[in-house]
Amino acid sequence: MKILIVEDEVALAEALSEILKRNKYAVDAVHDGEDGLEYAMTGIYDCIILDIMLPKMNGIDVLRILRSKHISTPVLLLTAKSDIEDKINGLDSGADDFLTKPFVTGELLARVRALLRRKGEVVADQFTFGDIALNKSTFSLSRNGQFVKLSLKEYQIMEMMMANPRQLIPKERFIEKIWGYESDVEYNNVEVYISFLRKKLTVLESTVVIRTARGIGYFLEGGD
Ligand code: CA
Numbered sequence: 545m546k547i548l549i550v551e552d553e554v555a556l557a558e559a560l561s562e563i564l565k566r567n568k569y570a571v572d573a574v575h576d577g578e579d580g581l582e583y584a585m586t587g588i589y590d591c592i593i594l595d596i597m598l599p600k601m602n603g604i605d606v607l608r609i610l611r612s613k614h615i616s617t618p619v620l621l622l623t624a625k626s627d628i629e630d631k632i633n634g635l636d637s638g639a640d641d642f643l644t645k646p647f648v649t650g651e652l653l654a655r656v657r658a659l660l661r662r663k664g665e666v667v668a669d670q671f672t673f674g675d676i677a678l679n680k681s682t683f684s685l686s687r688n689g690q691f692v693k694l695s696l697k698e699y700q701i702m703e704m705m706m707a708n709p710r711q712l713i714p715k716e717r718f719i720e721k722i723w724g725y726e727s728d729v730e731y732n733n734v735e736v737y738i739s740f741l742r743k744k745l746t747v748l749e750s751t752v753v754i755r756t757a758r759g760i761g762y763f764l765e766g767g768d
Pocket of ligand 1: 551552553595596597598
């Protein structure tokens, strides 16, 4: 799950990033409306946390343009005041939910989870495929009561494959989602983590395998 934060108060943006990362989300943060629009237009995010009062372009305008370009990513608007007019404008422009500053972490996380659920994506604590299960709270892969721990990157790669089993996922898609849209990570980074994951599947003696589509990407197969 990848989240974009558009918030010009850098300290707040960083605090939000930290909280979300600790909750296993991948996060990008930008600090003005123009950058926010550019990142959001890629369509790679599962949720956008968008401040209203922003330099260069305000959040409502960012949202209007996104919706006019048919980017339907769920948007949680942040508003500094509980101004009813902001809320009406925001809803008219296609916001999915609101949060008034200051807010408590628990509420933010609950709203984000609700938006991701509404998007129809799996936010369950566990993904299963074939004979293996991937657990979000323990960061582990298991089979028949046997567990192996995954690193953050291994977990994120496995999560993408298990959310879309048997579906070919291009290497660049992994890089965009996990390392970030403007990252200069090389494709062989993905290959390295895939090889770690294959070893872990072997350790578990799983029938699930990660197949390579040469030069393109990877997909999960087997287990039945
Ligand atoms: Ca602001």
